[in-house]
Amino acid sequence: MVVFDKPHALIDVPLHYCPGCTHGIIHRLVAEVIDELGIEGKTIGIAPVGCSVMAYNYFNCDMIEAAHGRAPAVATGVKRADPENHIVFTYQGDGDLASIGMAETVHAAARNENITVIFINNAIYGMTGGQMAPTSLPGQVTQTSPYGRDVKHCGYPIKVCEMLSELEGPEYLARVTVNNVKNVRAAKKAIKKAFQNQIDGKGFSLVEVISSCPTNWGMTPKKALEWIDSDMIPYYPLGVYKDRTAEKEGE
């Protein structure tokens, strides 16, 4: 009996991600969900600019590489091209989604665009070598905040789920992490719901995954996972920030 196998939606090639990076886990979760829902043949994924820019080489479904921050707009086009037959997801980092692409993010959410957004928040620009992100924590040392993020000078990190939850538009907003087995299982559940919502025509579903960047945080992989618990989650509490269907059922 096979108890563990590679998901079909994930291509069997070495990933380019750094050791200890959680992108690999999240890729796998997305692929498992695509397999379980049986939607690989109708799914189109949108890769961002950032560490996961080459995600198009890893997913077996059709893939599009978008300009920096524009994935929700590209996804809007792909979805509207054939709403009945296209399942569309974006996979975006914090710089892509919450900085240069914030307008596209907010408006796709406001329109309740029927897409799934996987948002990787590791509080740093990884691909360009560790600069301050819109989600870098107060005091966090990065290449462009070498004395620690000074909120008096450059403001506060953006809490995306909290912010979007103020909009009427979105169907589902949840923040998860993947720093231990229990959390990985919860993350998968949220990602599956975000895809199922799209299949059911419910609309914009975003899962924010608090992730680690051992390389640019300057930590061992183990220490980076611990730092998620000690520093990230207190600022970015896990949980469901909006679930319109559940709210309606609760009424």
Next chain:
Amino acid sequence: MSEKILMKGNEAIAEAAIIAGCRHYFGYPITPQTEIAAYMAKKMPKIGGCFLQAESEIAAINMVYGVASAGKRVMTSSSSPGVSLKGEGLSYLAGSDLPSLIVNVQRGGPGLGGIQPSQSDYFQSTRGGGHGDYHMIVLAPASVQEMAQLTVKGFELADTYRMTSMILADGTMGQMMEPVSLDFDVKPAPEKPWATTGTQMAREHNIVNSLSLVPEELEQFNFARYDRYKIIEENETMYEEYMVEDADIVLAAFGIAARVSKNAVDEARKMGIKAGLIRPITLWPFPKAPFKAAADHCKAFISVELSMGQMIEDVRLASECKRSVYLCNRAGGMIPDPKQVLDSIIKVNGGNE
């Protein structure tokens, strides 16, 4: 002869796009092209199409990128400052070899400029508009009929060559009304086996992408794209010649400037000056041959433009600098009148008439 209806230039573009099979339009309001969006907003829901007002020009062009990736005919329209915002998207469309139609109903610039007609986005359009080595097919209508006709043609060329076609109009063309025949024989979109429409578990996955980190590979992509451009230059260059055959003074003008210039040519001929006009219809590829040929017999060229002189550079290149090329222009939203153009012809001809 089919029935003619009276239409505004902007509306003619919108209706022609629908006739060409475009069912997806994304745009953002900006004068003087907003009628295109308004027309689409009214029409698309009634024919099973999609009109969506985007949050920005940037979002609109990326929605275009999405629909184009899925293999369907798609368009956006804007005016000069808005087209600058689309520049990033235009470059990505080129890098990913995606077909689409972009309309620029130009207004005066730079910056926010004004809202009156202009041709000052000639450089931006004919040189690509964004970063990197690439071109768009740039079509310059000079009547409402051509606004419609070149829109259909633009979609066909975009699909044939997997690239962006741009309609480069101006505020006059967009706003004026003329009788139009909309009886077009539309070439249907070809098969698009590269499109990202879902694998249906029946093929390898398709990737729409402009990233290429291996320079040798990226160079090859650029070479291949420019090989395709050569074919376009050979097969798709369009222009109109008016009394050029024996002309001493040859005007170069497109769009509204060409209509003004035609009047000036007629007036000059009445005075005994042998004037003629070459009207490029494709601004890229630029019609080099008629200018090269005219340089053999004419005394001089005059480039008539609603800009500070942009096409004039292509006229010099195409005529291989064999004759002097003069500029007759207005800028910032002003249009030269036939008298100004005629005075310029008289002056260049020697000033005696």
